[in-house]
Amino acid sequence: MSQSANSHARVLQDAIEAHKGGRLLEAEAAYRSVLQVRPDDPDALNFFGMLRCQTGHQSEAAEFLRRSVEVDPKNPHAWLNLGNVLVMLNRDEEARTAFTRATELAPDLAMAWFNLGVCLGRCKQPLEAASALHRALKIEPGHLPAYESLAVVLHRLGNYEEAAEVFREWLAHDPDNAMARHMLAATSGAETPSRAADQYVRVLFDDFAATFDENLASLEYRAPQLIAERLTREARGDAPLDILDAGCGTGLCGPLVREVARRLAGVDLSAAMVEKARARGCYDELLVEELCAFMSSRPAAFDVVLSADTLVYFGALEEPLRAARRCLREDGLLIFTVERLNEEQDSGARQRSYRLETHGRYSHCERYVGAALAGAGFGGISIETGVLRRERGSEVSGLIVLGRAA
Ligand SMILES: C[S@@+](CC[C@H](N)C(=O)[O-])C[C@H]1O[C@@H](n2cnc3c(N)ncnc32)[C@H](O)[C@@H]1O
Structure with missing residues (x-):
């Protein structure tokens, strides 16, 4: 190696060291000085591309990475980096090509198969996605994100038996994972818990919060409207009410009931959902807390409890209904929706009160809901049926339930 080649190699090495050490400005200057003299150095192009991506310049990063793989098409890591940046730019088809190239060059690189699998899922190729994710797990059993992605793909395909198997393996490597535990019960039908674990709910909705409103609107979600309409019918002419929205989420119920509320409080386990509700600006009080614990701690504090x-x-309703009764004043109203377990369509339903469905939510028998309400101290019980939303093209039938604190 000539002296000048030697010194460029040293500058590049220093740049990489600075990059690894988080000294990004120093790294950037060093990469630029290498690229000024050797504009086609594939390593400098690759690492500088990654740095530009890290600093939020994705389009430019993609250009540097593209040049890197053009100069040295045999570096699987550069293809992998290019794929990742293209995913960030929502250029999924191009990303798929880059990840495929990485798997061809490095067939034992679990990360390449994993990224390809996730990308194929985004490209709406679920069978190919499952196969790539299986391959990642074969190379690296215990790759936790691969279990999650594979289980999601299989679940979407309606292949619950295989999904259950993946949840089981995921749990073997990550025994405290609430998502894997809950969804194993949902997809296998074994060991149904009486309610979803708080941690499962938190993770699910913290992840979902950013897209919740948009998503639910596309499903023609109507539970808040049905509840608000039921409240208006029942509370016509009443004085302004102290209302609790239990499981308020992003606050879709808020604007619908604000007008009849003297004070409107909301409680939810997910901090990200509550943040969205706060941005709506129509709640007087918002808390990140478990709803049974919250309601039990506020005896006779509300005229109305809503829960959409x-x-x-919850499978077993006794605990939340008793807690709701405790926080309601005499004659106060509880109005909530649940999904309806159709006793005619489910031969086993007569023996049961609720069922954990494969999607991870519980459905309830009307008969059980009425009995649980009465048992918790509610009278004037009225249960109507209605369509809560559409899912995979079908209507989701629900119960709109009302009880008065007796
Ligand atoms: C499907 S969202 C509905 C949100 C809102 N009520 C609506 O109709 O848009 C369910 C919400 O219930 C919350 N949740 C579920 N179980 C809970 C619990 N035990 N305590 C507090 N919040 C809970 C979740 O975090 C989530 O925000």
């Missing part, structure tokens, strides 16, 4: 699409995360 939240008690679907």
Whole structure:
């Protein structure tokens, strides 16, 4: 190696060291000085591309990485980096090509198969995605994100038996994972818990919060409207009310009931959902807390408790209904929705009160809901049926339930 080649190699090495050490400005200057003299150095292009991506310049990063793989098409890591940046730019088809190239060059690189699998899922190729994710797990059993992605793909395909197997393996490597535990019960039908674990709910909705409103609108979600409409019918002419929205989520119920509320409080386990509700600006009080614990701690504090699409995360309703009764004043109203377990369509339903469905929510028998309400101290019980939303093209039938604190 000539002296000048030697010194460029040293500058590049220093740049990489600075990059690894988080000294990004120093690294950037060093990469630029190498590229000024050797604009086609594939390593400098690769690492500088990654740095530009890290500093938020994705389009430019993609250009540097593209040049890197053009100069040295045999570096699987550069293809992998290029694929990752293209995913960030939502250029999924191009990303798929880059990840495929990485798997061809390095067939034992689990990360390449994993990224290819996730990308194929985004490209709506679920069977190919499952196969790539299986391959990642074969190379690296215990690759936790691969279990999650594979289980999601299989679940979407309606292949619950295989999904259950993946949840089981995932749990073997990550025994405390609430998502894997809950979804194993949902997809296998074994060991149904009486309610979803708080940690499962938190993770699910913290992840979902950013897209919740948009997603639910596309499903023609109507539970908040059905509840608000039921409240207006029942509370016509009443004085302004102290209302609790139990499991308020992003606060879709808020604007619908604000007008009849003297004070409107909301409680939810997910901090990210509550943040969205706060941005709506129509709640007087918002708390990140478990709803049974919250309601039990506020005896006779509310005239109305609303709960839209939240008690679907409880199988046994006794605990939340008793807690709701405790926080309601005499004659106060509880109105909630749950998904309906159709006793005619489920031969085993007569023996049971609720069922954990494969999607992870519980459905409830009307008969059980009425009995649980009465047992918790509610009278004037009225249960109506209605369509809560559409899912995979079908209507989701629900119970709109009302009880008065007796
Ligand atoms: C499907 S969302 C519905 C949100 C809102 N009620 C609506 O209709 O848009 C269910 C919400 O219930 C919350 N949740 C579920 N179980 C809960 C619990 N035990 N305590 C507090 N919040 C809970 C979740 O975090 C989530 O925000």
